[in-house]
Each structure stands twice: as C-alpha cells, then as structure tokens.
Amino acid sequence: ASSNSVHFDLKTYWTALIAEINKKLEDAIPVKYPERIYEAMRYSVLDEAAKRAPPVMCIASSEIFGVPRSAAFPTACALEMIHAASLIHDDLPCMDDAAARRGRPSNHTIYGVDMAILAGDALFPLGFQHIVTYTPSEVIPENRILQVIAEFARAVGSTGMAAGQFVDLRNGNGNGDREGVVEFVQEKKFGEMAECSAACGGLLAGAADEEVARLRRYGRAVGVLYQVVDDVMESRRDGGEGVKNKKSFVRLYGLERALKRAEELREEAKRELDGFVDVYGKTKVAPLYSFVDYAVDRSFVVGDG
C-alpha cells in the first residue's frame, strides 16, 4: 500500500452518499403522463443494487478542491442517468442481447425494446437538464458547467463509450490474439465512465488542466481495474473453469496475467493521486485512495448487491 494512504472509513462515506444520491434520483424522475416511460426510466436508474460508483467518485474528486457537495450533486446524479441510459441501450437485443442486469431482468425484457430505446433517449438529455437546472451558478460558474456538459458528451459519444460498444460488437467472440482490441474495449466500456466521473469533479472545481488530466488517468485506471477484478472474482467463483463471459480478462489471458494487470492498475491509479497529496493533504485525497484498494479487496458490500 502507498505511504500516502491514511485510515479512512470508505464504507460509511460511500453508504451515506448512496442514500443521498438515491433520494435525489428518486425526486428527479417523478411519474407523470405518459407513465410508462417514467416507469421504464425509474426501473433502471433507481435500481437498489446500484453501487453509485460514478457519482461517489465525482463527489470525492470534487471534495479534494473543496467543492461543496450541494454543488456537485447535480452532476453526480446526472452521471447515474447517463450511465443507466448507456447500460439500457447496451443490453438491447440488437446489441449485447442481455436478458438480465445486476440480477434483474434488463429494461427491455420488462418494458419492451421500443420503450427501452426511448428510456435511454430520455435519460441522456435528462442528465444534461439536471446539471443545468440544479447546479448553483453562484458556486459553479457557467463556463465550468459547459465543460462538464462537454465532458459527459465526449464520454458517451462516438469516440467514447459508443465506440467501445461498437468495437466490442464487431469483435464479438473476443479472440485472445486481438490484444489491442480487448484493451480498447475495456478502456472505453469500463474506463470511460470512471474517467468522466473523476474528471467532472475537477472541472466543477475549476481545477488546472494538469489536475483534470491526472484525475482522468486515475479514473480510467480504476474503472478498468474494477472490471479486471470482477473477472478474477468470477473465475474464482467458477473454480477457474468455464468462465462464462467470453470477454473475461481471465479467460483471454489467464489468471496470473489478470492479477498482474490489476496490480499495475492499482499502482497507476495511486501514482496519479500522489500528485495531489503535496498540495491538498492526505486527508482530502483519502477517499480516492481507498476507492482503489476497495476495487481490489472488495472488503465490504455496498448497495444491495
């Protein structure tokens, strides 16, 4: 572990934030006419099992620079809306054709493919609307709000998550020799959301370009780290045999390499944070450090799943 780590109770911090975020998301999507679309949106956004990792990472990043939570919450909640939208569309029959998500039927399984597409189409703009409506401009000047909006759009757009999804679909069976492709897909599908979350914390604060870039690299490393560790955990559950997920890092490269990659990513993420400690102090950066360790240890359970 890095010498910059201080004791920090991540579980309490995270759990408290989840409660606040869930409450705000609940309020942000009331059921109105036409009810079915609101219900479809709520089904995915208000998922009890959601860990709310993107908003928590966004808030933790913004707190390094002293942004008050109230000013970061609209962006944090919007991250969940955009995240949900992208997952709903990824699960569609014409895409990953996933019947389930986080142990529940996927959105289109319940609401139909048409409603699922529309729920996604509505959640993207709702995220943007949420940011511009609720971010207090006396705390966060409008030019920063514009940067956050551009960052969201970049993350989900044609060179971000949409690109990852596309390349993933076109290389469906994940042949082990296509290493560059696998890396690309992992970075885009799992790193992009975390990169955006961490970067937005810095953008809200008006952090220097170099600091935002640091947060980007941190977020990206943590996002991919999570996925690699997920794959390792899955392979262990299955006794190392017959990993179902064809795109699993473990299935493609073996357990040993997956563990090595995880260790590299952990170090990479922490190295980025070390740069903040000198300026802002260990305590301010503690939540982001403990996030990295959690990605590897999974020492407690957040959300309902």
Next chain:
Amino acid sequence: EETQKKQQMGFNFKSYMVEKANSVHQALDEAVSLKEPLKIHEAMRYSLLAGGKRVRPALCIAACELVGGEESLAMPAACAVEMIHTMSLIHDDLPCMDNDDLRRGKPTNHKVYGEDVAVLAGDALLALAFEHVANATKGVSPARVVRAIGELARVIGTEGLVAGQVVDIQSEGRDVGEVGIEQLEYIHLHKTAALLEGSVVMGAIVGGGGDEEVERLRRYATCVGLLFQVVDDILDVTKSSEELGKTAGKDLLADKVTYPKVMGLEKARVFAEDLNREAKLQLLGFDGERAAPLLALADYIALRQN
C-alpha cells in the same frame, strides 16, 4: 397583416433557404468528421448529411437574426437541432418502432448499417449535439449557452420528442374516437412542435434576445410546430410516396391517428390556416425586415407540397 405582407414581398425566401441550408450543411460536415471507428461516423454522416430542408436550423438562425444576432452565433445551436432531429428519425425508423425502410428517398440508417450501429449512431448524435453547443458556440456568454442547452435537453426527453413518440406508439391501433383531438395534439406538440420550439428559442437566446422576445418566439414556434404536423398529415393522405420521398399513406396503414382522420380534411385545412395566422401574430412587434424570414417560414411550412 398588410404591412407584414409587404415586408415579405421584398424578401427572397428561396435564396434565403438555399443559403442557410448550404452554410448549415457545411457546418455539419465539419462537425462530424470521419474518424475511428469509421462505421459509426459514416452512419452518423449518412443520415445527417442526407439533405433535407434544414427547416429547424433555418428557424434557429432566423430567430437569432431577428433579435439582432449574427448567424455565426447560432450556427452550433442550428447544427445541434439538426443532429437531434436526425437522431430521432434514426431511432423512430427502427424495426421495433415505426419500422421504416425509406427516409428522404433513401434506405433508412439501420437498413444500411444494421440496427446496432443505428442505435449507436443516434446516441452519438445526441451526445454530439450537446458537446457541439457547449464547445463550438463563440461570442455568447456562458450563461446564455447554458440556458440554450437547458432548452435543448428539455425538448428531447419526456417533455418533448420522447413523450410524443411514447404516446404515439400507445395510440396506434386505437379508434379515432377513442384517441381524440387532445391526445393527437399532445403527440404533435411533443413529437414535432417541441424541437421546432427549441430551435427558435435557442436561436433567440444565443442571439441576445430579451425574455419577452424569447417567449413571444416560443409561442410562434409552437404554432408553427403544430402547423407543420397538420400539413404533414394532410400531405400523407393527398400525395404519393414518390412526391413525398417517404412511404405515403403509412399513417393510414399503421392505423395512426391524424388530423384529417379526426377532424376531416377540410377542417384540418382551416386549422392549418388559423395556426399560420396565430404564428404571424407573434411577430408583429419585431422589426419588419428582420421578421421576414420567420414570416416566410410559416408560409412555407403551411404551403409546402412535400
């Protein structure tokens, strides 16, 4: 009204529209360059640069100019509304929605690129619209750009395009009597009028318009938006597929509720005339010369043949 007519007389609408469509096309071409992954960007460009009349961008720019702004202030917003319009067409044409094979006389996006890419290209255009307004708008205060983005977001989701499409889907296959004029109006106010409203209002905001001007133009756009749909419905029963560049009579086949079906063809025509008059009324307080494009746009939407 007499004065308005005179002002329109000296205005060459056709060349105005051609000029705006060209500059919008060029701006769109630049906004969506061909890069990796090529297929997604090709799909985005296929639908976005397919032509079309660029009515929404023209409304956006005309509203900007009406309140005294330069065209360049509104160009990113004008491109954004066209991106959103295109995105909604791509998604509406999908097999699980309206299942259309033909759009603007060409195969629909998913016919050419596949359903997966069509969904992604739509999503990417949606994102790009916001990114483009946020990054490419120059010479406008950030506060106004944020306001414009709020308008854009509102007219896409559950208060706009999506709401209209949902109610449209839900009303399919139901009796005309059961659906009624109120629901029909709901569909079109959301599915069509909302984005036209967003186009005009965004243009007025980035152009520097005052609150009262913005609201007056909002009412103009609502009327023009409904007008657009009433005329569309009328054309669907009176024109052939060839003339329209899309499958005519499809609304009848799909058992869709339309104005001619609910109120009869003649009454639908009278309704269209009322809406046109109401729209123009909102422009009375503005400088006559500058109002000419929006006056002519209302007429154009009322009298178009495809």
